[in-house]
Amino acid sequence: MHHEFIDLFNAPASNSFLTKEQLNEPEAFYPLKVFVCDQCFLVQVDEYKKSDAIFDSNYVYFSSYSTSWLAHAKSYTEMIRRRFGLTEQSLAVEIASNDGYLLQYFVQDGIPVLGIEPTQNTAEAARQKGVETITEFFGTDLAHKLVKKGTKADLLLGNNVLAHVPDIVDFVAGMKIILKPDGIITMEFPHLLQLVENNQFDTIYHEHFSYLSLHTVSKIFAASGLVIFDVEELPTHGGSLRIFAKHKENTSLSVSDSVNKLTIKETHAGITNIRYYTDFQKKALKVKLELLGFLIQAKVEGKKVTAYGAAAKGNTLLNYCGVKADMIDFVVDANPHKQEKFLPGSHIPVVNEKELKEYRPEYVLILPWNIKDEIVKQLEYIKEWGSNFVVFIPELRII
Numbered sequence: 001m002h003h004e005f006i007d008l009f010n011a012p013a014s015n016s017f018l019t020k021e022q023l024n025e026p027e028a029f030y031p032l033k034v035f036v037c038d039q040c041f042l043v044q045v046d047e048y049k050k051s052d053a054i055f056d057s058n059y060v061y062f063s064s065y066s067t068s069w070l071a072h073a074k075s076y077t078e079m080i081r082r083r084f085g086l087t088e089q090s091l092a093v094e095i096a097s098n099d100g101y102l103l104q105y106f107v108q109d110g111i112p113v114l115g116i117e118p119t120q121n122t123a124e125a126a127r128q129k130g131v132e133t134i135t136e137f138f139g140t141d142l143a144h145k146l147v148k149k150g151t152k153a154d155l156l157l158g159n160n161v162l163a164h165v166p167d168i169v170d171f172v173a174g175m176k177i178i179l180k181p182d183g184i185i186t187m188e189f190p191h192l193l194q195l196v197e198n199n200q201f202d203t204i205y206h207e208h209f210s211y212l213s214l215h216t217v218s219k220i221f222a223a224s225g226l227v228i229f230d231v232e233e234l235p236t237h238g239g240s241l242r243i244f245a246k247h248k249e250n251t252s253l254s255v256s257d258s259v260n261k262l263t264i265k266e267t268h269a270g271i272t273n274i275r276y277y278t279d280f281q282k283k284a285l286k287v288k289l290e291l292l293g294f295l296i297q298a299k300v301e302g303k304k305v306t307a308y309g310a311a312a313k314g315n316t317l318l319n320y321c322g323v324k325a326d327m328i329d330f331v332v333d334a335n336p337h338k339q340e341k342f343l344p345g346s347h348i349p350v351v352n353e354k355e356l357k358e359y360r361p362e363y364v365l366i367l368p369w370n371i372k373d374e375i376v377k378q379l380e381y382i383k384e385w386g387s388n389f390v391v392f393i394p395e396l397r398i399i
Contacts, residue, residue: 002035005043005211006201006280011319012344014205014312020340023347032316034204034211036277040219042168043192043211043277045204065335068374072236073102073159076186077109084184086111086155093153093178095138096161100126107131114151116142121337139167143174152180159188160237163208168220175245176224182252185226185245189217193269194239196276199394201284201320202313203238213271214241214262221245230256238370238393283394288321290396295327304361307331308375310338310350314367317392319345328365332356353379360385369393 010029018027036043086092092106097115099122106113107130115133117123123133136142146152156179165171175185190203192213204211218228230244241262246253270276298305307314310333318328325348333339338350356364356379364382366372369391376389376399389399 002037003274003277005034005036005277006204006284007034008032008201008204008284008316008320011205011316014207014315014344016344017310017338017341017350018344018347020342023342027344029345030206032204032206032320036274038274040216041213041272041274042216042220045206045209065333066371066374068371069236070101074105077102077105080155080157080184080186081106081109081111084155088112090154091152092155092157093151095156095158095175096164097126097131097133098122100129100131100133102157102159103131104129114153138174139165139170140174140177143177146178151178152183153178154180154183155186156183157186160190160240162187162189162217163210163212166209168210169223172220172226173224176226176247179247181247182250183246186242187217187245188234188236188240188242190237191233191239191241192216193266193271196280197269198238199283199287200238200313201280201287202317202393205312205316207312212241213266214243214259215266215271217241217243218259218263222248225249227255228259229253231258231262233262236370284320287317287392287395291317291321291323291392294390294392294396295323298363299327303363304329304359305363305365306356306359306361307348307365307367308356308379309333309366309368309371310335310343311368313369315343315345317367318343318348323348325349329359329361330355331367332364356382361387363388363390365390365392366399372399 011032012027012029031046034043034045088110091112093114094103095116097103097117103113103115113131115126115131116138117133118135118137120135123135126133156175189212192211195203195211214231221228225248226245227248228243228245232242234240234242306329310331324346328348330349330351332353333350339352341350364387366375366389391397
């Protein structure tokens with residue numbers, strides 16, 4: 001039985017940026033309604049927009065444009081190499097390897113890699129970094145094909161992909177197939193507990209099919225004969241989990257106490273009680289009213305308002321709140337693949353940072369609040385003309 005978790009109404013796909021010509025064409029909007037299962041507590045969006053339509057050759061998310069994310073990836077490769085003794089004889093396979101942002105560090109260390117990335121343009125960027133990449137969606141079919149060719153992973157990893165797959169059961173079953181008997185899986189994904197506790201409703205969009213807890217992921221992995229033997233809580237993306245998994249048959253690694261501790265923490269928070277999920281709509285409405293009130297007041301006072309970071313989460317926020325280009329003048333983004341395009345739904349133009357310096361707005365809304373500190377440091381110069389940063393998650397705050 002499924003209960004409604006939140007309804008963000010109709011929205012376009014969050015990374016479906018528009019060209020100037022497309023502004024005069026009809027735009028596809030899809031219901032963005034999320035449900036929770038009262039048996040396994042998997043939180044999942046209705047699949048109205050298919051994954052092959054979202055992750056196509058025009059996909060604009062390139063991981064390498066965030067310096068903090070690159071640093072996170074490099075730190076991970078150093079840690080995992082030391083902890084599990086990866087060598088020139090090992091194979092590291094990353095699912096949703098994007099533009100090679102992470103595997104490039106293994107390549108630099110002489111460790112063989114394979115990237116699996118369905119979007120052609122990001123995969124090509126990875127190949128230019130020397131990262132061997134195949135452009136396909138991962139699941140049991142691809143896993144069987146790779147194993148037939150003799151490809152099996154010593155390390156199988158995926159960052160922010162587990163939430164992006166419409167058939168999470170087939171995806172995890174595929175990981176079981178391609179993993180060597182003594183191989184290790186690591187997966188990172190935003191933690192449902194943080195989403196609820198910190199009102200991160202803007203991380204809900206069509207590309208994110210699932211919203212995950214350790215409780216639910218453990219059940220899905222166990223059903224495929226995989227065991228989570230360690231878990232870390234990370235600050236990335238507003239609070240994520242990094243799980244470590246192995247074959248159930250692999251007895252060389254014992255289950256860390258961290259798994260039990262986090263399971264207890266989730267249970268105490270109420271994650272296995274359906275009542276935990278019932279008030280989330282009210283929290284989102286509070287943010288909507290704060291954002292609209294702020295923008296209206298700023299416009300009444302004749303203040304110039306811009307934004308920074310054309311992130312998917314920002315598009316969820318703006319479309320749920322009904323904000324258009326008459327309320328926010330433009331959004332700055334470092335990714336040239338997004339510049340000179342327009343945000344889906346709101347049609348706010350995306351520009352280069354030099355526009356910000358010339359325009360000198362009174363307010364800069366930080367849409368990707370998860371890298372707020374990086375952005376504040378990068379744009380420190382806006383203080384020269386008395387401008388302020390503003391964030392709205394978990395609530396309105398002027399910096």
